[in-house]
Amino acid sequence: MKYPSALIQLIRELGKLPGVGPKSAQRLAFHLFNLPEEEVRELAQAILNAKNSLKQCKLCYNITDTELCSICTDHQRNHELICVVEQPADLLAIERSGEYDGLYHVLHGSLSPMNGIGPDQLTIAALFERLQGFDQNTGEVILATATTVEGEATAMYLARLLTDIGITTSRIAYGLPVGGDLEYADEVTLGRAITNRRKL
Amino acid sequence: MSTRYALREGIIIRRKQLPNGDIVITLISENGKWRAIAKKGKLLGGNLGKLSLFHDVTVQYYRKNDEDLALITQVQLGGALPQLADPAVYPYAHILAELTDKLTVDVHLGENIHSYLASGLRGLAQHSDPEAVALIMSWKLLQQAGLSPRLLRCARCGASETGLMFDIAAGGITCNKCNSGIKLNPKAAAELSAIMHATMHEVLQHPLSERNLHWVLLSRYISFHVTALQSLNNLQRFTLQVI
Numbered sequence: 080m081k082y083p084s085a086l087i088q089l090i091r092e093l094g095k096l097p098g099v100g101p102k103s104a105q106r107l108a109f110h111l112f113n114l115p116e117e118e119v120r121e122l123a124q125a126i127l128n129a130k131n132s133l134k135q136c137k138l139c140y141n142i143t144d145t146e147l148c149s150i151c152t153d154h155q156r157n158h159e160l161i162c163v164v165e166q167p168a169d170l171l172a173i174e175r176s177g178e179y180d181g182l183y184h185v186l187h188g189s190l191s192p193m194n195g196i197g198p199d200q201l202t203i204a205a206l207f208e209r210l211q212g213f214d215q216n217t218g219e220v221i222l223a224t225a226t227t228v229e230g231e232a233t234a235m236y237l238a239r240l241l242t243d244i245g246i247t248t249s250r251i252a253y254g255l256p257v258g259g260d261l262e263y264a265d266e267v268t269l270g271r272a273i274t275n276r277r278k279l
Numbered sequence: 280m281s282t283r284y285a286l287r288e289g290i291i292i293r294r295k296q297l298p299n300g301d302i303v304i305t306l307i308s309e310n311g312k313w314r315a316i317a318k319k320g321k322l323l324g325g326n327l328g329k330l331s332l333f334h335d336v337t338v339q340y341y342r343k344n345d346e347d348l349a350l351i352t353q354v355q356l357g358g359a360l361p362q363l364a365d366p367a368v369y370p371y372a373h374i375l376a377e378l379t380d381k382l383t384v385d386v387h388l389g390e391n392i393h394s395y396l397a398s399g400l401r402g403l404a405q406h407s408d409p410e411a412v413a414l415i416m417s418w419k420l421l422q423q424a425g426l427s428p429r430l431l432r433c434a435r436c437g438a439s440e441t442g443l444m445f446d447i448a449a450g451g452i453t454c455n456k457c458n459s460g461i462k463l464n465p466k467a468a469a470e471l472s473a474i475m476h477a478t479m480h481e482v483l484q485h486p487l488s489e490r491n492l493h494w495v496l497l498s499r500y501i502s503f504h505v506t507a508l509q510s511l512n513n514l515q516r517f518t519l520q521v522i
Contacts, residue, residue, distance in 0.1 A: 097297065097298030097299045098299030098300075190366075190369070191373070192369075192370045192373040192374070192509065192510035192513040192514070193293070193373040193374075193376060193377040193380075193508070193509055193510040194509060195509040195512075195513065196513075197513040227294075227331050227332070228331045228332040228333060228363060228369075229332065231361075231364035232364040232365075232366055232369040235364060235365060235366050235369075236366040236369075239366060265356065266329070266356050266359075267329060267356065267359055
């Protein structure tokens with residue numbers, strides 16, 4: 080039996096979502112078909128609203144629905160600390176830790192020459208523009224890019240440029256996950272944990 | 280162990296993170312280029328640190344049919360070069376990896392291209408002049424892929440006497456009669472000849488003098504005979520600000 084064209088189109092569109100294969104797309108399509116019309120309308124409206132109202136914060140490039148995000152406008156936070164992350168999801172992960180009360184800057188990627196991502200494709204120029212009014216004596220930039228080769232290269236690239244303009248720069252620590260056993264740690268993580276050990 | 284499981288070694292030359300947390304990696308090994316997927320490879324776990332770009336790994340994978348993408352089940356790290364993340368070296372490592380990737384699209388080149396890439400990456404990590412290493416190894420990789428430029432005879436007419444013009448389309452130096460292409464100076468021509476015919480160690484004894492000319496030549500040669508490399512196009516923007 081051939082599916083109606085509207086159903087085929089819905090399955091095709093749902094299948095474009097990350098992590099949704101053809102079978103999942105088909106299940107979702109049938110689920111949507113069985114939902115009351117009001118719920119489907121609400122879902123469609125929520126998607127459209129999010130798409131229309133969400134944008135990047137003019138200062139830190141986090142996702143927001145206002146000109147400046149709630150973190151940048153929060154005067155309770157430490158405005159002399161800027162944590163540089165690759166993606167908005169990384170920002171949310173650090174926020175969940177509850178250990179950081181400074182500001183952020185989202186790069187929206189990491190340097191990858193073979194994928195055509197150079198410094199111009201990231202928000203590096205905006206970061207340096209933002210740092211023009213930064214107090215070099217008390218301010219600090221924390222580089223919290225991923226611990227992949229790409230993330231490490233991005234951090235080292237930024238560190239060199241930031242050091243040149245006299246801004247204190249630090250890199251998030253490498254190490255073992257809390258509650259993990261040494262024998263199950265991979266060699267690279269373990270090696271970095273030994274290299275970057277700290278005195279007690 | 281079921282025959283559907285197998286072990287294979289390789290250097291990771293490309294790594295693509297999918298939105299659902301999976302990682303698709305491209306490896307080059309002595310048996311050619313191949314691709315595999317690490318399910319949820321982005322999540323914290325034993326395999327995370329090992330499946331990084333430029334790492335030399337041995338992986339156990341599962342594959343039901345030959346046409347399926349291999350599913351990585353275990354990874355063992357053979358060697359890592361953390362120095363390749365240094366911004367002074369990083370763009371050059373990308374050039375070698377991308378060139379290897381492009382050279383092995385249609386044909387499975389054997390041991391040589393794998394060992395040349397390995398020694399190129401080691402050279403980048405250890406030598407004080409990574410730019411020269413990248414230039415030399417790029418030409419050596421082209422040579423291994425059968426795309427060596429013609430330098431001893433005219434690339435157009437085959438005459439034994441050659442001039443100082445390098446014709447990209449013809450694939451080498453032309454004679455004074457044909458006289459087409461990019462003008463080289465005698466030093467650059469001699470350096471190019473040394474790159475193609477001497478060992479990397481011998482070439483590195485004398486610093487390459489005409490860097491810009493060498494990059495222009497290499498970039499145009501690769502663009503014409505292989506394909507345009509994104510990493511080569513990005514090189515100037517990257518290095519201008521750091522090195």
